[in-house]
């Protein structure tokens with residue numbers, strides 16, 4: 188079974204509560220997959236849609252923030268593997284974003300909230316998020332493969348593969 192293509196965007200801005208550092212926009216999922224969890228803003232890539240178009244659409248639909256394609260910062264990818272429920276497998280392309288317009292506003296799907304990057308609400312999130320999200324927010328890049336246990340909640344394993352460097356000259360085509 189092929190993993191569903193999804194995409195997530197983590198808007199980041201300087202903290203607005205007087206603290207130092209940055210805050211990131213997450214949201215309480217009100218409907219569908221992961222209801223009741225605090226998740227990243229995003230969702231499924233529609234057939235025929237580019238990942239970039241999908242994330243701009245999802246951010247607008249779920250949070251009302253307006254994100255332009257050129258302001259997306261590619262961070263990497265995460266594969267969510269549910270061996271006990273393969274139909275839940277997802278492959279997500281992750282972006283950060285520091286330039287956007289509008290105010291985060293509640294939608295039918297998501298109640299958005301800004302959290303200091305140093306104080307993510309891990310107890311309300313998917314257990315795997317503590318493996319890959321702080322790494323991306325700290326500037327890490329690459330691919331994460333997360334395998335869930337049979338309870339579809341706890342983490343059996345998580346593996347990080349760093350991005351490939353530039354292709355060595357001798358491996359480049361002519």
Ligand SMILES: Nc1[nH]c(=O)nc2c1ncn2[C@H]1C[C@H](O)[C@@H](COP(=O)(O)OP(=O)(O)OP(=O)(O)O)O1
Nearest residue numbers: 193194218219220221229230231267277313315316
């Ligand atoms: N293990 C996991 N940890 C995590 O942090 N996020 C996960 C996850 N498994 C899936 N997700 C995220 C990725 C994706 O953005 C989201 C599910 O996509 P959607 O919100 O689009 O799904 P829904 O079925 O609610 O909505 P529709 O696409 O509108 O049908 O869940």
